[in-house]
Amino acid sequence: MSMSSSRLPALAITTAFARRFPSSSTKKIASVTAVRFLSTAPHPSTPSQVVIDRYTTSPPPPTTAASNTARLPNNVRDRNALFDDEEARHMGGVTATVRHDWTKQEIADIYSLPFHDLMYRASTVHRMYWDPSEVQQCTLLSIKTGGCTEDCSYCSQSTRHKTFVKPTPTMKVQEVLEAARRAKEAGSTRFCMGAAWRELGNKKNAFNHILEMVRGVNGMGLEVCCTLGMLNADQARQLKEAGLSSYNHNLDTSPEHYPNVISTRTYEDRLQTIANVRDAGIQVCCGGILGLGEKEADRVGLLHVLATLPEHPESVPINALVAVDGTPLGDADEIDRVDAFDMIRMIATARIVMPRTMVRLSAGRLSFSHAEQYLMFQAGANSIFNGDKLLTTDNPEFDEDQAMFNKFGFKGKPAHKGPLVAPAESAGQVHITRVEAPHKEEQYA
Ligand code: SF4
Numbered sequence: 325m326s327m328s329s330s331r332l333p334a335l336a337i338t339t340a341f342a343r344r345f346p347s348s349s350t351k352k353i354a355s356v357t358a359v360r361f362l363s364t365a366p367h368p369s370t371p372s373q374v375v376i377d378r379y380t381t382s383p384p385p386p387t388t389a390a391s392n393t394a395r396l397p398n399n400v401r402d403r404n405a406l407f408d409d410e411e412a413r414h415m416g417g418v419t420a421t422v423r424h425d426w427t428k429q430e431i432a433d434i435y436s437l438p439f440h441d442l443m444y445r446a447s448t449v450h451r452m453y454w455d456p457s458e459v460q461q462c463t464l465l466s467i468k469t470g471g472c473t474e475d476c477s478y479c480s481q482s483t484r485h486k487t488f489v490k491p492t493p494t495m496k497v498q499e500v501l502e503a504a505r506r507a508k509e510a511g512s513t514r515f516c517m518g519a520a521w522r523e524l525g526n527k528k529n530a531f532n533h534i535l536e537m538v539r540g541v542n543g544m545g546l547e548v549c550c551t552l553g554m555l556n557a558d559q560a561r562q563l564k565e566a567g568l569s570s571y572n573h574n575l576d577t578s579p580e581h582y583p584n585v586i587s588t589r590t591y592e593d594r595l596q597t598i599a600n601v602r603d604a605g606i607q608v609c610c611g612g613i614l615g616l617g618e619k620e621a622d623r624v625g626l627l628h629v630l631a632t633l634p635e636h637p638e639s640v641p642i643n644a645l646v647a648v649d650g651t652p653l654g655d656a657d658e659i660d661r662v663d664a665f666d667m668i669r670m671i672a673t674a675r676i677v678m679p680r681t682m683v684r685l686s687a688g689r690l691s692f693s694h695a696e697q698y699l700m701f702q703a704g705a706n707s708i709f710n711g712d713k714l715l716t717t718d719n720p721e722f723d724e725d726q727a728m729f730n731k732f733g734f735k736g737k738p739a740h741k742g743p744l745v746a747p748a749e750s751a752g753q754v755h756i757t758r759v760e761a762p763h764k765e766e767q768y769a
Contacts, residue, residue, distance in 0.1 A: 462709050
């Protein structure tokens, strides 16, 4: 984390900030007590303000008036600590709180709201925590395709299903880095690498190459994510040291429905890998797939597991099944296909119960019109995968997504840019300042 000691002026402090940063909250944020200011004029009692840099892979930007925007730590623990004392945010009659004690019934009640109420609430919560004009573009590359021994019944890469996928060896480091460079040029700020296997296990050679890939992609200033199956604690630690930002490991569906989809590893196995990732200080990317023959209660059940984890995943991908011929779910005629409203409800509910999380509109976009996708962004999705392939299945062409972004007035989200520190951030520049405890209550008055 880099900090600048430049003096930054303050225009307004809301009482909401005061509630969120009581005087006992001096323990976190690298010994900085944090108060946010909307800034345009010097403030007399802010002698040691700091801007905390969001980026650790590139030098901090100069602190000119134009660049004095909020910077959050890239380190996940430092970043999450920024919000520890926050109680709630309020906007337009809607209150949002980052809670970990949701009941299933509460989530089901949100999921079942009349559509206009659900959309209003989700969209408002989204604006409290995120810039709604920013949608992250991510690229997902299959660095090792097919030949997986697991039996996930939706997957084209399992050896147990006869699909069009032909197994290929792990890609070379240079090939992967070249792909990452191209992705960055095309506007991606997050590069994800996926390998089709059950677990990293004892694949020492492959792991060393992957660590090299992670270092290389991180060095380009991109967020770097991997999805490599089950991981142990030591592997997670090595990935963290190499610069991995995030690890993807989806729970797919509810604990109850999971055994109908996968039998070769358990829900608990998955939760253990997620815990190993979290313990290593890597951001967690964990979501699910709609269209696995689940009931709506299973969708709520998945969100309940995610939203009651000790820390919410920083990233929750919501996928619509892309049915592949030869897979059990692709061939199952009796399973209802997912429609846009299923996706919108799921995204909106995820946004409300995990407001600080990136909700990623992931696989299945080819079946949705721009108008339908727009509703998903309104519901709180703030990421897409670009490029015409998503692992092995088709995805919209890059140019088509650019046209959609232009139509909606979206811009890409920069790498490592986290949630808004406070609602005020979207209205101007917010700075994290050092405020001596004795003066704090006076300032809030
Ligand atoms: S989803 Fe992953 S673990 Fe499951 S079969 Fe496909 S590649 Fe293997």
